[in-house]
Amino acid sequence: MVKSIWEASNDEYMLQPLTDEIIKKAEELFNVTLPNSYIAILKQQNGGQPICNAHPSPVPTVWGETFVIVEHIKGIGAGNGILENDYYIKEWELPEGLILFNGDGHTWLAFDYRDATSAPPIVYVDVDLEQTIQIADSFEEFLTNLYLENEEFDFGEMEVKVYSKQEFETFIQEDNVDELIDAISELAQSDVDLKWFGNQLLTLSNYHDKNVRRMVANNVWSFLTHQLHEEILHTLIENFKNDVDSDVRMYAELALEKVNYSFEQLKEDVYNGERISLAFQDKLYHVIEDSNQWHLADYETDTQQSFDSADELLEKSRIDGKSLQEGWSRIKKAY
Missing domain, CATH: 1.25.10 (Leucine-rich Repeat Variant)
Structure with a gap:
């Protein structure tokens, strides 16, 4: 039994449970064999926040002199999973052959399949600095080297420009x-x-x-x-x-x-276990499936409506006193 690497929390990177069909779909899409160690941790939890949040780096990075921060590891799926890889490769003009499993646009961690179809090394990519660094020979080595960086990263040191x-x-x-x-x-x-x-x-x-x-x-x-x-x-x-x-x-x-996101599309995404963000007026709501329960969460008020099935959520959840279907003309897909 593989020891779990995951934090006991629910976040946007936690996808629906992994199946052999989803693994096969991903490997056929990328025409590669994904690392067994990656599959093993995803069968425990399909993406999310790891307990250990840092990995050594052989050279200084924007994160620190000797490490990179690992805030999440993407699972296999759409939305916040690796099946969206081609979009991000194109958007950020990254090299073909990388499969991104962590990142926010400016920095990434990736399986490097440029010269392999299996057992890829792990690279760190900084888009702004045009920097690509191999940080591990394999994903298994990457997992072994993860550690907890106790010093909180000082985001105040990063220049955040406020524009008038x-x-x-x-x-x-x-x-x-x-x-x-x-x-x-x-x-x-x-x-x-x-x-x-x-x-x-x-x-x-x-x-x-x-x-x-x-x-x-x-x-x-x-x-x-x-x-x-x-x-x-x-x-x-x-x-x-x-x-x-x-x-x-x-x-x-x-x-x-x-x-043009329709209520029928919402139903399909809910049944597929996707995380969906909806906007009504100035408030955001998130549809989340977790531990065989379905939730409509309002993060502004830190409240949620919880149901035992997707059908029950679609029928009984309320925004501004109306069911999702009744109020759909005023509800928008946010993210």
Whole structure:
């Protein structure tokens, strides 16, 4: 029996229980053999937060002089699992042949299948520094070397830029592409004046630089489809659809999928054990399956409605006093 590496908690990376069919699907998709040690831990729990949160690094990284932080390990599945790998490889312009099992966009941990179809080494990738480091010869060695980093990582040491309206508009006037790319992402995830920001994004959706247009489209799809005014959102999507860049057009399709997310699609995702985030007005709700119970969680008030089956959740859960189906016209898919 393999000793469990997992924290006793439920988080966004914990997927539905692993089956042989899901493993087969993944290996056929990537045309590789996944490590036995990876399969073994996922049969205990299909992704999540490990007890040990760090791994040694042979060179300094943004995390520290001698280590990288391991906040989660992705399981096999859609959403927050490795089956979304191709999307992230394309979005962050990472090398083909990597299968990402940890990361947030700027740094990643990955199985390196560039020169192998089985028994891959493990690499750490820093996108911003264009740095790729092999940190373990195998996933088994990676697991063996995990340890608990007791010193809390000081995120205050990381520079987090806060952008004002005036600064952002100046970046546009001065054609400051690098600052615009950083500011778009930061503002999209902050408490920003959405009417003002939406109008700025409309301007930038016709910008001459494709990387700026890609960043606009990416962040609209990732964070803003449930927040922007409908008229602005639909105009943005039309601009994305007509863009000469294929990546921008792809984000238009992904955004439309969110906008047109139906109650029937919700039912299918709930039955498949997917974690779904829904928005109603300014509040977020999360549909979660855990330990054979289904929950509609409201993290703002730290409350949840719990049910013994997916059907019961779909029928009996309430948002603003109405069932999900009754109130669906006012509910949006968030993430």
